[in-house]
Amino acid sequence: MAILSTAKIVGMLASAKKTGRQVMNAAGEWVAEVVEDFMSGFAGYGWKIWEYVKGKWMLEIDSIRVREQFIVFEMLVSKMRAIIGSLGISQACGKIATVTLSEDGTEYLITLEDETMSFVAHDFMRCQTYTGTKQTFYHVKIASVVDDVIHVSVSEFDKDAEGIVTNPPEPGNDVVQFGNSVNKNRQSAIYIHADESGQPAIDIMFDIDSKDWTGKVKTRLGGDIPGGDGARGFYCENGMIKGTDASGHTVYCIHPDGSAEFGDGSAKFNADKSGKLAGGAISWAWDADKKKYVCTMGDVILKWDNLSDEVKENLRGEKGDKGDKGDTGEKGGDGTNGADGINGKDGTSIVWKGSYVSHPSHPQNGWAYKNTTDGKSYVYQDGTWYQMTIDGVDGANGKDGADGLDIVWKGDLSTPPINPLKNWVYRDTDNGRVYIYNGTAWALMVTDGNDGATGAAGSDGLSVYITYHDSESQPGKPTGNGTSNGWHTDATSTVVWMSQKVAESSSSGSWGTPIRIKGIKGDTGPQGVPGTPGKDGKVYYTWIKYADDVNGAGISNDPTGKTFIGLAYNKETATESNAASDYTWSRFRGEDGTDGVPGPAGEDGKTTYTWIAYSDNADGSDMYQIPTDSTKYIGIAVNKDTATESNDPADYTWSRFRGFDGAAGQDAVMLAIEFCMNGTRINDIPCDIHGVPISGNTVIAKLYRISGSSKEDYTPERWRVSYLKEGVEVLSSQPLESLNFINISLDISSAYDSIAVRTYEKSIPDYVLLTEGSISKVMSNVPDWLVGWDTNKVQIGSEYMISPKLFTGKNTGTAEEPILTGIVQGDKCITIDGVERSGIFALVDNEVIFELDPENGKYKFNGEVNATSGVFKNIKSPNESFKINEAGDIEIVGKISTSLNGTRIEIDPDTNSLKMYNQNDTEVGSLSFFESEWNGVINYLPRLRLRRYVDNVLYDEASITNGIIFCSQKSGSDDYSCQLVPSHGLTFFKNGEPTKYYLKA
Structure with a gap:
């Protein structure tokens, strides 16, 4: 059954059951009475469709079968599972799959194993696990979620005294969302725990807008009731406990204000300390003046037999006077019972029809509406409209309120502004909602409304058309649809010029003057500073010698008659040593094989021999007895009767002694590290x-x-x-x-x-x-002959006292690490940057501050020049960017900068530009010229450009050039820009695609 036919409830359908009773319907027929048979929740039963909030409908049922399409805009899946410990039910959870640290080391980048990302920006993410050897706990705020990657600042995690994160996120961590600092719809949760201090409970939490859970538990069922000193039971903030019978009738109720009703209304307790019992027969009220309860009894029947003797005595009054005896009356007869009345006609439920200027047409009994003409409400019954209500008279005007605060608009932001003041307002770019600060928290002020009805189709608008040209020189204006005379619509890397128009079609309207969109190649930059000369490389040699035995006896360069070869590797000189110990010796020639090996005695008692000979030919011609490095074949003759070997090659069997040259081998592969x-x-x-x-x-x-x-x-x-x-x-x-x-x-x-x-x-x-x-x-730039000097010596030795090298000064270091301050002079007395230098050189703590080099005509002094007078001419800086010529004129070539690096302004005469840099050496502003050719004449036009970077990513840019103003701004993953051309109009773009266009005035 689908509707409660007896309850006349409008706005829901539900499963129902028969009560076993009958009721009369509107037609006067007796029908079976039915009531709603439904209970919500996991252990519930039945089904129901109802309006759970205004304009929102819900269906609850055991199962749904869809044969074709099932379209869901948002699906929330509740599942039941068994756990050990605690369980959080909230808007998001998951298991960590990967954790990486951002390039700048300020954020953890976290992905989950789940296919669908349920976390959003500003969520509070909590992890609490124990593996038996390690406990992991962290409670952090999510900065953002981009492309299913959670970004959490490292500063959100606890650190030890050395600044190391004590519990970093790890793959496999189970994480759950508890609240959100901005979104009210994500600030609730259910927390079920069974192992915390032996007090299992179910907590229902609201308003979780921070990591502090104080006061967030609004309802608890179980142990350790808030404020109950460990007591168990039920706790609810601003809650209600209500009980009904099987038919849905309320039999008891405890209200949030403390009032309560029990026994189907037979007992009632009010919040003002009044109440009643026995349906009102006994009632009481609190007298604040007397500070006592005043009890009232009415229609109370006290049975005398049930009273105690003391109560009876208290109720017994003084004995009254004896009354006169009355006359005896005649006994009357019994009266006749009256007839039962007929049942009345069922009433009709009121059906509200809304507001009208006059009575609705074709009304039915029970229809009601408000008349907007006279401001009265009417109900229709049996052919007549009856007045129900009328608008009341306006009340007197209230007193003027205190002046309000002005709203301060803070713009579009991804996170709330810090240190807010009351009535600050901003728009959250993550969800598009507008929030206002009420003095204690950010409250939702504006959200996007529902889409309005689709308007009537407008007239066809104008479109923006763009065409391109690859010529280096300025082409003529395009014609027609912009695809002739070299013009085309492909935005390739070779495009130099662009033209655009706003028209009804590509073939109508006029094209604009071509605009150069690819800059002309700039001048060659100045020569870079020469690098430091590298250290000279070394050439190594391999020595080869020959000897008679493994110890190198008879060492010689000639291999003739030698049986061993010696090799010595990585020698720094080409002159070979004659010391046998410098070489590694190996046999390279076999022993003499002239005489054959005597064979075993034959049956006849003869001794046989085996002959061995060598040749360079396969047939044994030109045979010989001692093999050489070029020997190719070996001949063997067995079972010969004499030890004297034959010289006839035919007596031998010839075989290959040395293998054929193999095919060219592949190059060896080597891995090497260079610095x-x-x-x-x-x-x-x-x-x-x-x-x-x-x-x-x-x-x-x-x-x-x-x-x-x-x-x-x-x-x-x-x-x-x-x-x-x-x-x-x-x-x-x-x-x-x-x-x-x-x-x-x-x-x-x-x-x-x-x-x-x-x-x-x-x-x-x-x-x-x-x-x-x-x-x-x-050590570099320190003479080798000074390294061994220490503070205890007054001379380095007689060798250097008579040599052309001399040092005068002191050593404040040690012999192993000398620190020299003094004068070095002489021939090749010091090495600077790998080059031996002669002359006079001054050292201060090993640093060369003065050079007098007569060989190279070089004089250098690092320090302050203090002169009372003089003329400076023919002076230049090391890179010749600053010069004073013979006449004393000053010439500056190169850049003029307010600082060598960091935040600065540079004037570059080579490019005729002024540039501004931020603290990261990134160009954020420039004023420069660019070339523009018009009618064969090259003009130099000024251009002003300003930029803003966030983490080295360009977010905002504005430029003014040639009567054109261009602005761009990044918001989230989208790029927005606009271009103002007075002769054309204003064009807006999103991700490079035009979205709006306003024609010139």
Whole structure:
């Protein structure tokens, strides 16, 4: 059955059941009475369709079968599962699949195993797990969710005293959403827990707008009732407890204000301390003046027999006077019972029809409406409209309220503004809603309304048409549909010019003047600063000698008569040593095989012999007895009666003694690590006398695969860097990401003298070493003959006292690490940047501050020049950007900058431009010229451009050029822009596609 026929309920359909009674319907017929047979929830029964909030309808039923299409705009799936510990039911949950750290190290980037991302920006995400060896807990706020990737700031997680995150997110973590700082629809949850202090409970939470849950539990069923000192039971904030009988009739109810009704209304307790019992027979009220309850009894029947003796005594009054005896009356006869009345006609439910200017047509009994002409409400019954209500008289005007605060619009933001003031308003770009700050929290102010009805079709609008041209010189205006005379509609990389028009079709209207959209190639930039000369490479040699035995006896360059060969590798001179111990010796020639081996005695007692001979020919011609390096064939003759070998090749069986030359082999493959600094390959790390690198703080190690003349980049699966001190590792690092190179920091706290780098490939079950390389620190710009000097010596030795080298000064360091301050002079007395120099040089703590080099005519002084007078001419800066010529005129060539780096303004005469840079050395503003050709004449037109970057990503740009204003702005994943051309109009774009166009005035 589908409707409650006896209850006359409008606005729902539900399953029903018979009560066993009968009722009379509107037609006067007795029919079976039915009532609603439905209960909501997991353990409920029946079905129901009802309006649960205004304008929203819900269907609850056990199962649904759809034979064809099932369209759902939003699906919420509730599932039941068994757990250990606690269970959170909220708007989002999941299991972490991957966790990575952002490039700038400020955010964790988290993906989930779930196919559908249920988390949104501003959600609070909580993880609380225990694996038996490790407890993981974090409660953090999500900054944003982009392309199913959750972004959480590292600052949201707890850290130890050293700033290391104590509980970072990990794959496999179960996470659940509890609340949202902005969205009210995501600030509720159900929290079921069974193992917290032995007090299992079900908590229903609301208004979870922060990580602080104080006061967020609005309803609890179970243990540890709030404010109950550990008591168990039911707790509800602003809640109601209501009970009904099987027919739906309310039999008891406890209201949020504290009032209550019990026993189907027989007992009632009010919030003002009044109440009643026995349906009102006994009632009471609180007298605030007397501070007492005043009880009233009415229509109370007290049975005397049930009263105690004390009560009877209290109720018994004084004995009354004896009354006069009355006359005895005649006994009357019994009266006749009256007839039962007939049942009345069933009433009609009122059906509200809305508002009308006059009575609706064809009314039915029970129809009701409001008349907008006279402001009265009417109901129709039996052919007549009866007045129900009338609008009341307007009340007196209230007092003027206090002046309100002005609303302060803060613009479009992805997160609420910090330190807000009352009546601040902003629009959240994540959900499109507008929020206002009420002094304590952000409240929803405006949300997008429902779409209005579709308007009538408008007249056809104008379209924007664009065509392109690839010519370097300015073409003529396009004609027709813009696809002739070199004009085309393909936006390729070769496009130079663009023209546009606004018209009804591509073939109508006039095209605009061509606009150059590809800049002209700029001038060649200035020559870069020459790099530091690399250190000279070394040539190594291999020595070869021959000898008579394995110890190198009879060492010689001639192999004749020798049986052993000696090799010595990686020698720095081409002059070979004659010391046998410098070589590794190996046999390269076999022993004499002239005499055959005597065979075993035959039956006749004769001894037989085997002859062996050698030849360079397959038939044995030109045979000989001692093999050489070029011997190709061996001849064997067996069972000969004499030991004297034959010289006839026919007596021998010939076989190949040395194999044929093999096919050309493939080039060997070798993996090698090379080191470089500042773009130059190095073999050592140049340092000052203290071991501090002088050419930078970073060395780049690159891995190459070398085969023949081929040299290619190669990427291993793992790098490992070890910092060594006298061969012992003091520090190591192993990057997470593997590339074909690795940046090695030289600026570390541990003392080290060399660095070892190893690369590995994955091999089950572990990694195997591919290759390794190392690089060591070396002192630079310090004379070798001064390294051994210490503070206890007044001279280096007689050798240097009489040599053309002389040092005068002091050493404040040690013999191993000298720190020299003084004068070095003489022939080739110092090496600077790998070049031996002669002259006079001044050192201050090992730094060269003065040079007097007569050989190269070079004079250099690093320091302050203090002169009382003089004339400066023919002076220039090292890069010749600043010059004072013979006449004293000053010429500046190159850039003028307010700072060498960071936030600055630069004037560049080479490009005739003024540029502005931010703290990240990113160009954010420029004022420059660009070329524009018109009628064969090249004009130089000014252009002003301003940019804003966020995390090195361009977000906003504005430019003014040639009477055109162009603006662009990034919002979320979309790019918005507009272009104002006074002669054409204003055009708006979204992601490069025009969306609106306004014609010129």
